[in-house]
Amino acid sequence: MFELAFQAQREAVRLVAAVTVVASAEGKEWREIAEAAGTTEASARAHWGGAKAAELLAETSSTAGRRTQPTTRMAMAFTDGVLLPVVLAMQQGAQLLGNALKTLQRNLGVSPEELTQRAEVPVPAVHLVVDGQAVAPWTLTYVLIDLMEDDPEEIKWLWERAWYGRCHRDLAAGLGTLSAAFRGARIAAGTPELSAVSRRAGLAPEEAVALFEGRTNPDRSVFSLLIASLGADPEGLWPPQVPQHMTMREPQSGGDGT
Amino acid sequence: MRAGHGSGLATGPESSVPDRFRLEYFAFRQLHHDAYLDYAQVRTGSRVRAVRCVETVFDRLRDIWQAALRGSPAAQAWGMLHEQANCHSDCGAGHVWPIHCLLEGRQADVVLLHRRLRLSVEEAADLMGVPDYTVRGLLRSADRALHALPPCVAPVFTDALYGRGAHGASAAQ
Numbered sequence: 001m002f003e004l005a006f007q008a009q010r011e012a013v014r015l016v017a018a019v020t021v022v023a024s025a026e027g028k029e030w031r032e033i034a035e036a037a038g039t040t041e042a043s044a045r046a047h048w049g050g051a052k053a054a055e056l057l058a059e060t061s062s063t064a065g066r067r068t069q070p071t072t073r074m075a076m077a078f079t080d081g082v083l084l085p086v087v088l089a090m091q092q093g094a095q096l097l098g099n100a101l102k103t104l105q106r107n108l109g110v111s112p113e114e115l116t117q118r119a120e121v122p123v124p125a126v127h128l129v130v131d132g133q134a135v136a137p138w139t140l141t142y143v144l145i146d147l148m149e150d151d152p153e154e155i156k157w158l159w160e161r162a163w164y165g166r167c168h169r170d171l172a173a174g175l176g177t178l179s180a181a182f183r184g185a186r187i188a189a190g191t192p193e194l195s196a197v198s199r200r201a202g203l204a205p206e207e208a209v210a211l212f213e214g215r216t217n218p219d220r221s222v223f224s225l226l227i228a229s230l231g232a233d234p235e236g237l238w239p240p241q242v243p244q245h246m247t248m249r250e251p252q253s254g255g256d257g258t
Numbered sequence: 259m260r261a262g263h264g265s266g267l268a269t270g271p272e273s274s275v276p277d278r279f280r281l282e283y284f285a286f287r288q289l290h291h292d293a294y295l296d297y298a299q300v301r302t303g304s305r306v307r308a309v310r311c312v313e314t315v316f317d318r319l320r321d322i323w324q325a326a327l328r329g330s331p332a333a334q335a336w337g338m339l340h341e342q343a344n345c346h347s348d349c350g351a352g353h354v355w356p357i358h359c360l361l362e363g364r365q366a367d368v369v370l371l372h373r374r375l376r377l378s379v380e381e382a383a384d385l386m387g388v389p390d391y392t393v394r395g396l397l398r399s400a401d402r403a404l405h406a407l408p409p410c411v412a413p414v415f416t417d418a419l420y421g422r423g424a425h426g427a428s429a430a431q
Contacts, residue, residue: 076383077384078285078331078384138289142281152288153288156288164380164381168293168376
């Protein structure tokens with residue numbers, strides 16, 4: 001009973017922090033937030049200011065987040081009206097996805113309010129997703145990317161990393177399997193010039209172009225160099241190792257045998 | 259940068275998309291297309307048959323898309339895919355991965371997705387449109403059924419499944 005009560009108390013604190021983040025993102029001043037909370041501005045800042053709020057929202061509890069939730073998830077990948085709150089284990093992935101969405105939003109010159117209006121979702125939902133504080137199911141993420149006139153495939157890799165904690169791809173599937181990861185990470189990095197990216201990664205410019213266009217597949221070290229040069233963690237974006245005995249591919253026969 | 263809707267999937271003529279909730283349909287298709295194809299390829303043993311199965315599923319799903327959205331589109335589509343794969347595969351000799359000849363349909367599906375295609379429990383659950391705990395339960399019951407098989411039954415298959423050198427060696431969990 002005590003455990004339940006303390007858990008409810010912790011969740012309430014997290015909820016207040018989330019609401020404050022949204023209010024702040026919507027342009028509310030600390031004075032207004034403090035007034036609504038019945039406290040002083042200094043106290044409100046101390047309790048729910050940027051770093052503190054992020055810490056509270058990222059806090060891993062026994063019930064929050066897929067990594068620490070062994071029973072069942074509350075949200076499925078294809079659904080509406082549900083956001084997955086970010087916990088420590090998925091913070092980096094959610095931040096990367098949020099950065100990518102922010103870049104697209106900036107490139108198109110559209111405000112979060114316009115975006116939410118077009119997507120017909122609540123304003124806080126878009127704020128939380130773009131700020132990397134929550135991950136939306138693929139349905140909403142897809143709609144947002146589509147509204148921002150980009151190819152959802154480029155961002156899907158980042159979404160999988162944020163939602164499932166890993167990216168599932170068959171590296172034996174052919175050329176260009178990893179190129180979407182490069183393009184997504186580049187968008188998340190604010191779309192830097194390819195020449196700058198290749199220089200930072202120590203690659204020849206033409207090699208970097210071939211990798212981004214999917215004309216060649218990199219080995220793991222080149223993949224890591226390129227992803228790290230875009231400010232992302234290569235470990236989280238590299239597809240999981242598939243044991244040798246699982247990678248045997250069936251003959252891709254031309255006939256269907258029917 | 260924009261390249262259309264869905265992992266290289268041609269959207270085709272306007273008639274090939276549902277009248278309403280198009281974006282949701284495209285999102286669903288892009289989310290599941292590749293995994294459906296991998297599943298169907300293992301089931302049918304042929305890329306061509308797999309493509310045919312998956313296209314049939316998405317065509318049928320498109321026709322009932324609005325109704326599907328009222329329930330679980332993933333569960334409905336998975337049912338269609340399973341049925342299509344059944345029609346295009348058999349348990350004849352030479353089948354590469356005949357798990358469906360040994361186990362009940364949904365048990366075999368989760369084993370294929372989790373052990374062969376290496377999807378996580380969460381990914382398999384999303385794909386089949388069922389909760390995580392259902393997938394975990396099916397995996398446990400599948401393991402029990404497979405361990406109960408006599409050693410003479412499909413030893414090569416069970417070795418590959420559990421990643422061991424010889425049948426009867428320590429079973430992986």
